[in-house]
Amino acid sequence: MSRTQARLLADRLTDRLAETGGEALVDRPYPWLIRRGLVQRQACADHRCDDGIRLDTGGECENCGNVLHIRRARRAKIAAHVDRELPGLAAGERRRVLEERLREQAAIEAEDLVWRREKARAEQARRDAARAAAQERAERERQAAAAADAMRQELPCEDCGQDRVAGLCEACDHRRQTETLIGEAGLIASAWSSNLADPGTVAAVTAEARTAISGGIATAWQEFLQITDVAALEANPEAAEDAYAFAAFQTAQQVVQEYQDNALAMLGRTEEDEAEARWAYKAEQGRPWFQHNTTGGDAIAAAAKAAKTARERTAQYLLATRLEQLRQQTAARTKTAAAAPWTDRPIHSMASAVRGSCRARP
Incomplete structure (x- = not known):
């Protein structure tokens, strides 16, 4: 393990202990390490992300910044729609409507994510099936070619009749x-x-x-x-x-x-x-x-x-x-x-x- 990786691991355990309330509250260290302390928590779709920190460099995850920017832009857009559709709402009512629409948008996006993942899995399954079929076809062709070559090797010479010379000595x-x-x-x-x-x-x-x-x-x-x-x-x-x-x-x-x-x-x-x-x-x-x-x-x-x-x-x-x-x-x-x-x-x-x-x- 490199020094950077060791430092990142130590920082992760320190942060997780702080979230727990200190090491005195961890009565079972091994289950806590397996279930919480060492678990990578991706804040975005980047597999190198752990709570907004890049595991390879130790710096801030740029993709998380992009995700945060997108979320803020989405919130501002929905808020603008609410203001246009329902002008004059009180602050509390406006906040309630805005949160409701944000939840609706999050549900739509979650459903879309599930659909895209299912589509990706189906596409991967199709590619795997096509690859398996191609390998099976290649194996059949190889076996057929080997059988044909074996039969050809048994042919006598077309000119002199010598046995087993693949048709021509x-x-x-x-x-x-x-x-x-x-x-x-x-x-x-x-x-x-x-x-x-x-x-x-x-x-x-x-x-x-x-x-x-x-x-x-x-x-x-x-x-x-x-x-x-x-x-x-x-x-x-x-x-x-x-x-x-x-x-x-x-x-x-x-x-x-x-x-x-x-x-x-x-x-x-x-x-x-x-x-x-x-x-x-x-x-x-x-x-x-x-x-x-x-x-x-x-x-x-x-x-x-x-x-x-x-x-x-x-x-x-x-x-x-x-x-x-x-x-x-x-x-x-x-x-x-x-x-x-x-x-x-x-x-x-x-x-x-x-x-x-x-x-x-x-």
Whole structure:
């Protein structure tokens, strides 16, 4: 207990003893302390108030002052109404009428307070019920999600049929992602190196990209076999296929990034890109802080940086626009062609040769 709290407690007990008439009149100290001496008596709605004293600071309760001011204002208002309605009353009669109306107003306010408290309790009960319902609903949803996830974990792989892999094993997932990356690489290569309106040219470039990536995957796999235990892979064919799928996925990721960097570099040399760079260069040189010396070192450096930024931004925009056009064309052609079975796709065919490549190693 702090010094302030100890002082406030001592002051409270002193005041309560004075109200009682002195400590000599307290014949049963414990009941007096519990029922009167230590009981907080709030003079207002502030929970920190005790007989008009703030328990946290020890100063006068400002809220009590406000309450007193409101009560005085209410009394003055009612007195004015009485004087207007019943002029000429004697002092005693006026006091009686005024006290009666004050009691009526106090009863109205007490009834209003009871109504507001009941309303607050009903609102709190409604919020508690809504919170409980929300928690119950969240628990049901959590249980349903857990049950659905458990059921999903029991599903076999859609591609290879491996049991209990949540619908897709890791190796087949890597194969699918690799196939997607190969298609993306073909689109990126076509975006800058072919006529987008010619499906044949786009198909040829896409096929070249697929062949190049497939060759890169084969090279990466042979390099992997050089540094791994081939006998262990032969003893565990599933692990060999997983390793091959992951190696293919990593290789495809690297190639796609290289294709994207190359495409941005080539698109950065187009007429649109150069025009945007020239405009940005001149605009930067024309800024107020460079107008006095447009050919100075600072102006040239800032203009060159602005031109580079504009060129990169334009190249990215051109690549995104052309890729979107190619994707729409590819989607339109896909609607009219049946998808090849997964086992007939190049990545799966290459993966099926993993065992043979392992056995072919000396």
